Amino acid sequence: MEFKTEQTEGVTVMYVREDRIDANNSEELKTEFHRLFANSTKDLVVDLKEVLFIDSSGLGVLVSGYKNASTLHGTLKLSSLQSQVKSMFELTRLHRVFDIFTTVDDALHSYK
Amino acid sequence: MEFKTEQTEGVTVMYVREDRIDANNSEELKTEFHRLFANSTKDLVVDLKEVLFIDSSGLGVLVSGYKNASTLHGTLKLSSLQSQVKSMFELTRLHRVFDIFTTVDDALHSYK
Amino acid sequence: MKNNINIDITIPSHTRYLRMITTIGEKVAQEINCPEEVRETLSSQLAVVLTEGLVNAIKHADCTDPNKEVHVQIKVSNGDLFVRIYDSGAGFDLEAIPEPCFTSCGMEDKGRGIFILRSLMDTVKYVRSDSGNVLEMRKNIR
Amino acid sequence: MKNNINIDITIPSHTRYLRMITTIGEKVAQEINCPEEVRETLSSQLAVVLTEGLVNAIKHADCTDPNKEVHVQIKVSNGDLFVRIYDSGAGFDLEAIPEPCFTSCGMEDKGRGIFILRSLMDTVKYVRSDSGNVLEMRKNIR
Ligand SMILES: Nc1ncnc2c1ncn2[C@@H]1O[C@H](COP(=O)(O)OP(=O)(O)O)[C@@H](O)[C@H]1O
Numbered sequence: 086m087e088f089k090t091e092q093t094e095g096v097t098v099m100y101v102r103e104d105r106i107d108a109n110n111s112e113e114l115k116t117e118f119h120r121l122f123a124n125s126t127k128d129l130v131v132d133l134k135e136v137l138f139i140d141s142s143g144l145g146v147l148v149s150g151y152k153n154a155s156t157l158h159g160t161l162k163l164s165s166l167q168s169q170v171k172s173m174f175e176l177t178r179l180h181r182v183f184d185i186f187t188t189v190d191d192a193l194h195s196y197k
Numbered sequence: 198m199e200f201k202t203e204q205t206e207g208v209t210v211m212y213v214r215e216d217r218i219d220a221n222n223s224e225e226l227k228t229e230f231h232r233l234f235a236n237s238t239k240d241l242v243v244d245l246k247e248v249l250f251i252d253s254s255g256l257g258v259l260v261s262g263y264k265n266a267s268t269l270h271g272t273l274k275l276s277s278l279q280s281q282v283k284s285m286f287e288l289t290r291l292h293r294v295f296d297i298f299t300t301v302d303d304a305l306h307s308y309k
Numbered sequence: 310m311k312n313n314i315n316i317d318i319t320i321p322s323h324t325r326y327l328r329m330i331t332t333i334g335e336k337v338a339q340e341i342n343c344p345e346e347v348r349e350t351l352s353s354q355l356a357v358v359l360t361e362g363l364v365n366a367i368k369h370a371d372c373t374d375p376n377k378e379v380h381v382q383i384k385v386s387n388g389d390l391f392v393r394i395y396d397s398g399a400g401f402d403l404e405a406i407p408e409p410c411f412t413s414c415g416m417e418d419k420g421r422g423i424f425i426l427r428s429l430m431d432t433v434k435y436v437r438s439d440s441g442n443v444l445e446m447r448k449n450i451r
Numbered sequence: 452m453k454n455n456i457n458i459d460i461t462i463p464s465h466t467r468y469l470r471m472i473t474t475i476g477e478k479v480a481q482e483i484n485c486p487e488e489v490r491e492t493l494s495s496q497l498a499v500v501l502t503e504g505l506v507n508a509i510k511h512a513d514c515t516d517p518n519k520e521v522h523v524q525i526k527v528s529n530g531d532l533f534v535r536i537y538d539s540g541a542g543f544d545l546e547a548i549p550e551p552c553f554t555s556c557g558m559e560d561k562g563r564g565i566f567i568l569r570s571l572m573d574t575v576k577y578v579r580s581d582s583g584n585v586l587e588m589r590k591n592i593r
C-alpha cells in the first residue's frame with residue numbers, strides 16, 4: 086500500500102494512495118499507523134480520496150488507529166470519503182464515532 | 198452503436214463511438230454501411246480510435262463494407278487502430294487487404 | 310427470455326484474489342435487469358458481501374492447509390441474487406454472533422463482517438455438514 | 452502455494468453477455484503468474500477466445516430454444532489455461548472446417564472464428580456426445 090505523509094502545524098496528514106483497503110492490504114495500513122504514532126504523531130488526518138472500496142477489516146484498522154490516537158490524547162480524523170466508503174461508515178455507525186470532513190483543509194482547520 | 202459521420206471533399210469519414218465491435222453489435226455497423234453506400238458514399242474512412250476490442254464478426258462487417266465500396270468503384274480505408282484491433286487484422290492477414298492509416302488525416306490525404 | 314446467470318469460482322484460499330472476485334461480482338450485477346441507480350448500489354453491495362464472506366472463509370476456516378481452496382457461487386435466478394460461500398473448516402454458530410458495539414467506548418477492531426452481511430442481504434444462513442459448510446445468502450432484486 | 456483458478460459460468464444463450472464474460476476472462480488472466488507483457492497479451496487473447504467460442508455456441512448450436520443456456524469454463528491449472536465451451540446443438544466436424552481465404556479476391560465476411568481459436572490456443576478440440584458437445588481448448592502459460 087502506498088502513502089504520502091505531510092506535517093502541518095503539529096498535525097500529520099496521511100494520504101492513502103490505493104483504490105482498495107481490504108483484508109489483503111489492511112495490515113500495511115496498521116503498520117503505517119504504528120510507525121506514525123511511534124514517531125511523535127498524535128493528531129492524524131487520514132485522507133481517503135483515492136479509496137473506492139473498504140471492507141470491515143479496513144474499517145477495523147481505522148478504528149484501531151482511532152484508539153491509538155486517543156491513548157496518546159490525540160485524534161484521528163478522516164477526509165474525502167467516496168460514496169462506497171461513506172456507506173460502509175454509515176452501515177456500521179462509525180460515522181458517529183469519527184470526525185469526517187469533506188477536504189483535508191476542513192479537517193486541518195478543525196484542530197485550530 | 199454510435200457513429201459520427203463527416204463529409205470531406207467527396208470522402209465520408211465515419212468515427213465509431215464504441216469500445217467494442219463484436220457479434221452483439223456488429224449488425225448495427227453493417228446497417229450504417231448500407232445506409233452510407235445507399236446515400237452516394239463511395240469512398241469511406243472508418244476511424245476505429247475508440248474501439249479497443251474487435252471479434253471475427255466485426256472484422257466480417259468491415260470486409261463486407263470493403264466489398265460494397267469496391268463494387269461502387271470506391272475504397273474503404275481504416276484509421277487509428279488500437280493494439281488489440283491491429284493484432285486481429287494481422288492474425289487474419291486482413292492488414293494486407295485494407296489500407297490502414299495512423300490518423301484520419303493520413304487516410305484522407307491518400308485519396309488525393 | 311430468462312435472465313439467469315450462474316457463476317461458480319474456485320480459488321486458492323488467499324486474500325490476493327479478493328479484487329478479482331469483487332470485480333466479477335460487479336460485472337454480474339451490471340447485467341441485472343433493474344434501474345441504473347439500483348444496479349449501481351447492488352453492484353457495490355455485492356462487492357462487499359463477496360469480500361466479507363470470502364475473508365471469513367479464508368481466515369477462520371481450516372487455515373492450516375496451504376493448498377486449501379475456497380468455492381463461491383454467485384447466482385441470479387428469478388428475481389433473486391444468491392451468494393454461497395463454501396468452507397471446509399470446523400464451522401461456527403452464526404446465530405451466536407453478537408451485534409458489534411456501536412459506541413466509541415466499547416469499540417472493537419473486528420466483528421463487523423457478519424453484521425454487514427446481515428444488513429445488506431435479505432437472508433443469511435450458515436449450514437454445517439460433514440461434507441463442508443456453506444454460508445448462504447439471498448437478496449430479492451425485483 | 453498453487454495458483455489454480457476455476458470458473459464455471461452459465462448464461463442465457465445471448466450475445467449481450469459477451470462483454471461480461473470477456474471482462475471476467477481478462478480479470479482471471481490478470482491473476483496469472485507471469486511477466487506483465489505476457490499477462491497483457493494473454494488477457495486480450497483470452498477475451499477473443501471466449502468471444503469466438505461463445506458466439507459459435509450461441510449462433511450455431513440449437514438456436515431455436517429461447518431459454519437455451521450456454522456453459523463456459525475457464526481454468527488455470529498447473530501452467531495451463533483451459534477454456535471449455537459446452538453446447539447442446541447438433542455439433543459439427545471441427546477438422547472439416549477449412550482455413551479462411553487470405554486474399555482480397557476470395558474474401559468472405561465470415562469463417563474466421565475457428566482459425567482465430569486455432570491460432571491463439573495450443574490445442575483446439577471439439578468433442579461430441581449424446582449428453583452435449585464441448586469445444587475444448589488449452590494453452591500453455593509457463
Ligand atoms: N466461515 C467461518 N468459519 C468459522 N468461523 C467463522 C466463519 N465466519 C465467521 N466465523 C466466526 O464468526 C466471528 C465473527 O465474524 P465477523 O463478524 O465477520 O467478524 P471478524 O471476522 O472480524 O471477527 C469470527 O470471529 C469467527 O469466529
Ligand SMILES: Nc1ncnc2c1ncn2[C@@H]1O[C@H](COP(=O)(O)OP(=O)(O)O)[C@@H](O)[C@H]1O
Pocket residue numbers: 253507508511512538540541542543548561562563564565566
Ligand atoms: N458450436 C458449434 N455448433 C455447430 N456448428 C458450429 C459450431 N461452431 C462452429 N460451427 C460451424 O463451423 C463453421 C465455422 O465457424 P467459424 O470459423 O467460427 O466461422 P463463422 O462462425 O463466422 O461461420 C460455422 O459456420 C458453423 O457451421
